[in-house]
Amino acid sequence: MGGHNDxxxxxxxxxxxxxxxxxxxxxxxxxxxxSPAMSFLEMxxxxxxxxxxxxxxxxxxxxxxREGICGxxxxxINGKPHGPESETTTCQLHMRSFNDxxxxxxxxxxxxxxxxxxxxxxxxxxxxxxxQAGGYVSVNTGAPQDANALPIPKQNADLxxxxxxxxxxxxxxxxxxxxxxxxxTAAKVxxxxxxxxxxxxxVSRALGMVEQMDAEGFGHCTNHYECMAACxxxxxxxxxxxxxxxxxxxxxLSR
Amino acid sequence: MHALRRFLETSVGRKTVLAITGLSLFGFVIVHLLxxxxxxxxxxxxxxxxQKLEDLGPVLMVAEVGLLTLFVVHMGLALSLHRQSxxxxxxxxxxxxxxxRSTVASRSxxxxxxxxxxxxxxxxxxxxxxxxxGDPAVADLGQAVVERITSPLGLVIYMGGIxxxxxHLRHALQSAFQTLGLSHPRYADNVRYVSAAxxxxxxxxxxxxPLYLLFTGQGASS
Ligand code: FES
Numbered sequence: 001m002g003g004h005n006d007x008x009x010x011x012x013x014x015x016x017x018x019x020x021x022x023x024x025x026x027x028x029x030x031x032x033x034x035s036p037a038m039s040f041l042e043m044x045x046x047x048x049x050x051x052x053x054x055x056x057x058x059x060x061x062x063x064x065x066r067e068g069i070c071g072x073x074x075x076x077i078n079g080k081p082h083g084p085e086s087e088t089t090t091c092q093l094h095m096r097s098f099n100d101x102x103x104x105x106x107x108x109x110x111x112x113x114x115x116x117x118x119x120x121x122x123x124x125x126x127x128x129x130x131x132q133a134g135g136y137v138s139v140n141t142g143a144p145q146d147a148n149a150l151p152i153p154k155q156n157a158d159l160x161x162x163x164x165x166x167x168x169x170x171x172x173x174x175x176x177x178x179x180x181x182x183x184x185t186a187a188k189v190x191x192x193x194x195x196x197x198x199x200x201x202x203v204s205r206a207l208g209m210v211e212q213m214d215a216e217g218f219g220h221c222t223n224h225y226e227c228m229a230a231c232x233x234x235x236x237x238x239x240x241x242x243x244x245x246x247x248x249x250x251x252x253l254s255r
Numbered sequence: 256m257h258a259l260r261r262f263l264e265t266s267v268g269r270k271t272v273l274a275i276t277g278l279s280l281f282g283f284v285i286v287h288l289l290x291x292x293x294x295x296x297x298x299x300x301x302x303x304x305x306q307k308l309e310d311l312g313p314v315l316m317v318a319e320v321g322l323l324t325l326f327v328v329h330m331g332l333a334l335s336l337h338r339q340s341x342x343x344x345x346x347x348x349x350x351x352x353x354x355x356r357s358t359v360a361s362r363s364x365x366x367x368x369x370x371x372x373x374x375x376x377x378x379x380x381x382x383x384x385x386x387x388x389g390d391p392a393v394a395d396l397g398q399a400v401v402e403r404i405t406s407p408l409g410l411v412i413y414m415g416g417i418x419x420x421x422x423h424l425r426h427a428l429q430s431a432f433q434t435l436g437l438s439h440p441r442y443a444d445n446v447r448y449v450s451a452a453x454x455x456x457x458x459x460x461x462x463x464x465p466l467y468l469l470f471t472g473q474g475a476s477s
Contacts (some may be wrong), residue, residue, distance in 0.1 A: 027349070079352025105350040112343050134300030165466030175354050177362065178340035180266075200425045210267050219280040220266035222359045229354035238438055244267055 008033045009095060012103045013047065015059055019247045021115040021123075027105070036096040040083065041073065043095055044106075060072045060089065061120040065215060068092040072169030074174070075120055081171035089169065089232040109174035113181070114218045124170050127184060127215035131168075131195040133212035135206035137197045156194045163191035165233040168218045175230030178219030183227035186243035187235045193246050206243065206250035269332050269429030274431035281424065283322060283366040288460045295467060298397025305396050319383075337365055353392060360426035367423040376414035380436060404465040406475035413465060428454060 013034045018025025032050075034043045041063050047056035064072035072092040077083035083093045098104065106120065114122040164187075174182035189209055192198030198205070221240060228237045262268035271363055290308075292300040308315055360367075385393045393399045403409040418434060428450030432438060438446070 021323065075347060076350075079350045080354065093376075107348060108349065108475055110344055110346055110348055113343055177357065179343035180340070207261070210265050211261075214339075216264050219343035220270060221366060221434075222335045222340075222361065223433050224357035226354040226356050229356045237433070238440065238443070240434050241436045241438035243436075244271070244434055246273060247265070247267045247435060251258060251268065254258055254261075 007100075008035055009098060009100045009102070011098065011214050014103065015044075015047070016107045016116075016120055017059070018108075018116050020058075020217065021117060025116065025119075027107075034095050035099075038095045039066070039091060040075075040077070040093040040095065041091050048101070059133070060118040062122075064092055066091040069167060074122065074124075074169060074171070074175055076109060078105050081109060081174040082169075082232050086229070087232055087234045089167075092232075095155040096117060102194045102211075107169055111170075111173050111179035111218065113179070114173065121128070122170075124168075126218070127170060127181065128169050129216060130181065130185055130209050130212045130251040131188060134201060134208035135192065136201070137192060138200055139197075145207055150196050152195060160191050160194040162240050163187045163194070163235065166231075166235050167233060169232065169255060171230045171232060172227035172235075173218065175226045176219065176221075177224055177226060178222055180221045180227075181213050181216070181218040182240050183194040184230060184234055185209050186237075189243045189246055190239040195240065202246070203250040203253050206246040207254055210243070210247050263330045266336060269336055270434045273329060273332045274434040276430050277334070277427055279325050280322075280329060281428065282421070283325075284424075284457060287472045288457060291461070291464055294397065294401065294464055296399055297327065298395065301397035301400065302395065326372075326375065330368065333365070333368055358426065361430070363422060363424055367419040370419035371416065371423060374412065374419065377412060378416070401468055401473060405468050410465055414462065417458055417461045420461070421454055424454035424457060425451060 011034055012098075013030045013032055013100065014027040015030065016025055017028040030047055032043065032047060034046070038046070041061070044059065044061055051058045058234050062068045062072045062074055066073070068089040068091060071089075075090045077090065077093070082088060082090045083097070085097055087092055108114075108120045108122050113126040114124055117123050166184060166187035168184060170181075170184065174177055176182075189203050189206055192205060194204055216222075223237075223240075225237050228235065263272070290304055291301075293304040311318075364389070382393060382396065382400065386396060405414045429447050432446050
C-alpha cells in the first residue's frame with residue numbers, strides 16, 4: 001500500500017484484559033480506524049485515548065524507547081511475539097503490516113516465570129536475576145587501561161557484539177514451546193565468554209546463570225529454534241550451543 | 256560427587272546426559288539394523304548371527320543390562336525435563352502461531368519417544384524374553400521374526416515403530432549435537448544433512464526388511 005497514508009484500516013482488536021496476577025483474564029473486543037502510518041503502540045495509544053475519553057480503564061502495556069533498543073515492549077500479536085515482521089520489536093512494527101478488515105489478537109507473553117501484572121504487562125525480573133547470577137565482569141578501579149592492551153580477535157569481537165545485541169525483551173521465552181529462557185541466557189553468557197574481560201568469571205558465570213535460569217521456573221530447551229525466529233535482534237541459536245559448551249566446561253572445571 | 260549432582264540438577268546438565276544416552280542408543284540401532292540385514296540372506300543366516308550373539312554369554316548380558324540402563328535413563332530424563340517445561344507455561348496462549356522453525360519431528364519428540372517405548376516392550380517380550388524363557392515358539396528365532404513382521408498386525412506394529420523411530424531420529428540427531436555444544440557455522444549444515452540422511456536411511460533400512468520378505472514370498476503364509 002506504499003505511501004497511501006490517507007487510507008485507513010478498519011480493525012477489530014481483541015486485547016487481553018487482566019486486573020492482576022491472580023485473577024483470570026479475557027479478551028476485550030474493540031473496533032478502530034487506524035492509519036497505516038501509525039506504529040503498533042501508537043495504535044494502542046489511540047485505543048487508550050478513546051477509552052479514557054469514555055471514562056473507561058485504558059489497557060496497561062509496556063514500552064519505553066519506542067526505538068527498538070530498550071527491550072521494554074512485548075505483546076504476542078496474532079500468536080507471534082512482537083508480531084508478524086521478523087527482527088522487529090512491537091514498537092517498531094507499523095500498521096502498514098496489517099490489512100483493512102483484519103482481526104488482531106493481542107496477548108501478553110506467557111510463562112510461569114513472567115506473571116501478568118496487569119493486562120499486557122508482565123514481570124520480567126527473572127531475566128534480571130539471571131544477569132545478577134553471572135552476567136557481569138569485574139573491573140579494577142584506578143587509571144584506565146590502554147585501549148589496545150587486550151588483543152581481541154576481530155571474529156570474537158563480532159560474535160560478542162552479535163550476542164550483546166540482545167535487548168532482554170523475553171520474546172525468546174514467549175515463543176518457546178517450552179517457555180525456556182535459553183536464548184536470552186545464552187546470549188548473555190556468550191557475550192562475555194567471547195571476550196578476555198569475561199575470562200575471570202567464566203566458570204562461575206556459566207554455572208550461576210544456568211542454575212538461576214532453572215530456579216526461575218523456565219522450561220528446558222528442545223532445540224525447536226522458535227526463539228531465534230522470534231528474536232527481534234536475530235540472536236542466533238549458535239549461542240545456545242556455546243552456552244552448553246561453556247556449562248559443560250564449567251562443570252568439569254568447577255571446584 | 257557434589258559437582259556431578261549439581262550438574263544433574265540443571266536442565267542443561269540433564270539434557271547433556273539425554274544427548275549422550277540418545278547418541279549411544281542411536282549407535283545401538285545401527286548395529287541392530289545391520290544384524291537384521293542377515294534376514295536378506297534367509298532365516299538360517301539370521302539364526303547363525305543370533306547364535307553368535309548368544310555365544311558371547313556374559314558379555315551379551317553386560318551389553319543388555321547396559322542397553323536397558325541407557326533406555327531407562329534416557330526416558331526418565333526426557334520425562335522429567337518434559338514436566339519442567341509443562342510447568343513453565345501453565346496458562347497457554349489463546350492464539351498460537353508457529354514461528355516456522357519447529358518441525359513435526361521436533362514437536363512430536365515426546366509422542367514418538369513414548370511410542371518407541373511401547374514398541375520396545377512388545378518387541379522385547381515377543382522375542383528376547385521368550386528366548387530367555389526357552390519358549391519353543393522362538394526356537395527358530397529367524398522364522399518367528401519373519402512370521403511376526405509379515406503378519407498383518409505384526410507389520411502394522413513394526414511399521415508404526417519404524418515411523419516413530421524415523422521421526423524421533425530426524426530431530427534427535429542434530430538436536431543432540433546442539434545440546435552437546437557441537438555446533439559451529441563451519442560444520443553445522445553438514446551435521447544437519449548427515450542427521451537427516453541417517454534418519455532416512457535407518458527408516459528405509461528397517462522398512463525394507465518386511466517388504467522384501469513379502470515381495471519375495473517368504474511371508475507369514477509361506
Ligand atoms: S519500546 Fe524500547 S524496544 Fe520497544
